[in-house]
Amino acid sequence: MNAHRRTDLLIVLGAFAGATLVALAVGATNLGTAMTFGQLGFAAALVLVLVRR
Incomplete structure (x- = not known):
């Protein structure tokens, strides 16, 4: 898994977790x-x- 895919994955998972917590x-x-x-x-x-x- 290259760095761009890892970054993209972290962005979408972070958005999910962040919106849920908010x-x-x-x-x-x-x-x-x-x-x-x-x-x-x-x-x-x-x-x-x-x-x-």
């Missing part, structure tokens, strides 16, 4: 709801990574 901190009803926002963050970061190439 949703939990703001007051998401449960973990499932927070992870839904994590998926949205993941999707946005994935689009960013794909468009950047």
Whole structure:
């Protein structure tokens, strides 16, 4: 795995984790709801990574 792929993977996983944690901190009803926002963050970061190439 080259450095670019590793960086891209860290970006999308970090976006998922970050959005999930922010949703939990703001007051998401449960973990499932927070992870839904994590998926949205993941999707946005994935689009960013794909468009950047």
